[in-house]
Structures are given as structure tokens and as C-alpha cells.
Amino acid sequence: MTELTEPVPQPSTPSADPTPEPPSARGREPTSGAEPGIxxxxxxxxxxxxxxxxxxxxxxxxxxxxxxxxxxxxxxxxxxxxxxxxxxxxxxxxxxxxxxxxxxxxxxxxxxxxxxxxxxxxxxxxxxxxxxxxxxxxxxxxxxxxxxxxxxxxxxxxxxxxxxxxxAAGGSVGFFLAPVLATPALIAxxxxxxxxxxxxxxxxxxxxxxxxxxxxxxxxxxxRTGADRWRPFAVLTCVEVVRSVAFFGVNTFIELYWIRHLHASRALAGAALTCFLAGGVGGTLLGGRLADRIGMVRTVQLGAALMLPMLAGLLLTPGGGAPLLFALLTGVCLNLPFAVLVKLGQDYLPARPGTAAGVTLGLGVSVGGLISPVLGVIADAHGPRGALASLAVVPPIALALGLLLPEPGREEKPAA
Structure with a gap:
């Protein structure tokens, strides 16, 4: 009987059986076990x-x-x-x-x-x-x-x-806090x-x-190693530039639109800008979560598709609390692809992550400020509402460019 009970330590074979674990468990361990450090x-x-x-x-x-x-x-x-x-x-x-x-x-x-x-x-x-x-x-x-x-x-x-x-959301938080912290100090x-x-x-x-x-x-x-794919990276840069134009346009004229067109107080106009920037922070964080679930390219396309109805709601609602809600939602949709574009750019240029970050976080984001004088000319002729209405051309362009973006993993596997 004792001889029959000794061979029972066969559990060593399942623990030594590595076949089901390496592909999935090793791939997922860093996001669970090492998550606090990350x-x-x-x-x-x-x-x-x-x-x-x-x-x-x-x-x-x-x-x-x-x-x-x-x-x-x-x-x-x-x-x-x-x-x-x-x-x-x-x-x-x-x-x-x-x-x-x-x-x-x-x-x-x-x-x-x-x-x-x-x-x-x-x-x-x-x-x-x-x-x-x-x-x-x-x-x-x-x-x-x-x-x-x-x-x-x-x-x-x-x-x-x-x-x-x-x-990526840290940058949106910095933009949001700048006027909040600076205005009281500069007034005093x-x-x-x-x-x-x-x-x-x-x-x-x-x-x-x-x-x-x-x-x-x-x-x-x-x-990081891998083949740099400059063509999709160029398309992605165009998406970032177009998004930047819309961001700078809304950021520049939303307060003036509230004061001149909606005849609101300066305090309420400042609240509209605050809602837009706060929505940008939330949209950046939400975009990262969505990208892990539905894919990065789909998240970019979703943000572009939702941008137009939110911008239309911002301009077509007559007053009250509805425009403030649409200001918040415009910020969310406009920044939904922000973090995704940064990561996607580094996936397209795996051997040049610094260059990718410099373009997507730097040149692509800031270039919208160089185009803002054109919106100023439109505002001189048609008012702040006209400048914001001209941004309606941005979402279709962003969506058309987003449809040209390939998902990195899908094309790299056959090539490997």
C-alpha cells in the first residue's frame, strides 16, 4: 500500500508542463504582476x-x-x-x-x-x-x-x-492648469x-x-528593433496636424464665441474653456483604455467620426447648460486619439521612438498654432462663430486619413 501511495507525486508533471503558459501567461504577467511598478x-x-x-x-x-x-x-x-x-x-x-x-x-x-x-x-x-x-x-x-x-x-x-x-494626459493637465494657476498670481x-x-x-x-x-x-x-514604416507614419503625422488645428481653433475662440454670440459673462466663457480642457484630459485617458480594447486605429477613427456632431452641437445649441456639455464632449472627442497617436507613431518607427515622439508630441501638436492666424482672418470677417464653423472641415479630413492607417501588428506578422 505504501508503494502505491508513493508514485502519487505526479503533480510535478503538470507544473513542469510549460506548453500552455509561455505564449499567454508571459505576455500578460507584466500588466498584472508588475503593474504597480509600471x-x-x-x-x-x-x-x-x-x-x-x-x-x-x-x-x-x-x-x-x-x-x-x-x-x-x-x-x-x-x-x-x-x-x-x-x-x-x-x-x-x-x-x-x-x-x-x-x-x-x-x-x-x-x-x-x-x-x-x-x-x-x-x-x-x-x-x-x-x-x-x-x-x-x-x-x-x-x-x-x-x-x-x-x-x-x-x-x-x-x-x-x-x-x-x-x-499623454499629463500634457493636457498642464495646459488646463496654466490659466487656473497663472491668472490669480498675475492679477495680484x-x-x-x-x-x-x-x-x-x-x-x-x-x-x-x-x-x-x-x-x-x-x-x-x-x-527596440524593427523596420521603420515611414509612409503610415507620414499619414499619422497629417492626422495629428489636422487634430492640432481643431484644438487650437476651439481653444482660441471658444471664450469669444460665448461672449460675442451667446452674450454670456466672462465667467461663463471661462467655464466653457475649462469644460473643453477638462474634457481633453478625460478624452486622452479614455482613448488609451479604448485602444487596448478595440485597437489603436479604430480609436483614432472613432475620435474623428465623433468630432463633427460634437462640434455641431456646440454651435447649434442656443444657450443654457447644453453648450457647456458639448464643450466638454468636444474636448473628449478631440483628444480621444491623442495618446494613441503618440504610441502608434512609435509603433510605426520602432527603431526611432524619440523621433516619433518629437513629431507627434511636438511638431504635430504645435503646428496648429501656426495656422491659427488664418482662423483669425475668418473671425475678423465672420466672427468667432464663423471661425469655429470653419473647423467643420477638419473631422472629415481626419477620418479620411484615419482610414489609411494600418494596425501595426496585423501587417508586421506576415512580413516577419
């Missing part, structure tokens, strides 16, 4: 992105106070916005190329520090050209941050679009209050540098 790192990168883009959002928030305190003309004021846009958009693809070819992990920390220092000192300079150069340097700091941080965030997020959406102390925004940049730079040292000591950075 989300902790993504929260750090999301906060850093929020601080960096805070300085990009502070430029339009401070320009009116330069006009009031320094008596700058409207041309001079628009020159400050142009300086920030030039500094933050044009250099980013080239910085991305440098990040992919050299070890420049410290560049994210340096970028945040320069962005905060440039904008913080701008309000203390008496000369217009000194202010212009400092805002240009602040924009350059923003440009330095995105490719390096985008590459590091992708390494931390892995293949999870939801995790990557935390990093004038443009010299920009100096109050230097400490967040210094603290964020310190945290990123310390994280970089720990990362280098723990393990070398991961290297």
Missing part, C-alpha cells in the same frame, strides 16, 4: 509632462498681462506667442533624431529646467527682445523634453496604450509673478535626474 513610473512621467506643458500653456495666459502692464501692441503680443511656438515645434524632430542616436536621457530634466527658467525670468526683463528671447528659450526647453521623455515613457509603458495615456502681482513658476521646474528636473541615475544603475535602457 503605473508608479507612468505617474511620474505624467506629472513631469504636466509640469513641462504648464510652461507652454502659461504663454497665452501671460501675454494679455504683458499688453496691460508693458503696453505691448497686439503685433508685439502675437510675436511672443510666435516665439514660443517656434521654439517648441520646429526643433523637436531634430532633437528626436539626436535622442535616438545618442544616450541623452538627461535631456528631459534639462528641458523642464530650461522651460521653467525661461518663462519664469521673462516677466522680470524690461526689454521686449529680452522677453522674446527668454520665451523662445522656454519653448526650446519644451522641445527638449518631449522626445526624451516620450522614449522613456514608452519603455516604461510597454505595449499598454492605457499606460501611455497617463503620460503683474507679469513679475512669472518668477513664481520657476520652483516646479527645478523640483521636477531634480526628480527626473535622480530617476535617471537609478535607472542607469539598475539596468541599461531597452533597445
Amino acid at each position: 503605473w508608479r513610473r507612468m505617474r511620474m512621467w505624467g506629472i513631469a509632462h504636466a509640469v513641462d506643458d504648464l510652461y507652454q500653456g502659461l504663454v497665452p495666459a501671460t501675454v494679455p498681462y504683458f499688453v496691460l502692464d508693458r503696453h505691448y501692441s497686439y503685433v508685439a503680443a502675437s510675436g511672443l506667442t510666435l516665439a514660443a511656438t517656434l521654439g517648441s515645434s520646429i526643433p523637436q524632430p531634430f532633437i528626436g533624431l539626436a535622442v535616438d542616436r545618442m544616450r541623452l536621457g538627461w535631456l528631459a530634466a534639462a528641458g523642464v529646467a530650461l522651460a521653467g527658467l525661461g518663462l519664469g525670468l521673462s516677466g522680470l526683463m524690461p526689454s521686449y527682445w529680452a522677453v522674446w528671447c527668454l520665451i523662445l528659450l522656454s519653448g526650446l526647453g519644451v522641445a527638449m523634453f518631449h522626445p526624451s521623455a516620450g522614449k522613456a515613457a514608452r519603455d516604461s509603458a510597454g505595449d499598454s496604450a492605457a499606460a501611455m495615456s497617463v503620460f 502681482w503683474g507679469v513679475g509673478a512669472t518668477a513664481l513658476f520657476i520652483p516646479p521646474a527645478a523640483l521636477t528636473a531634480f526628480v527626473l535626474l535622480r530617476h535617471r541615475r537609478r535607472q542607469d544603475a539598475a539596468a541599461p535602457g531597452s533597445v
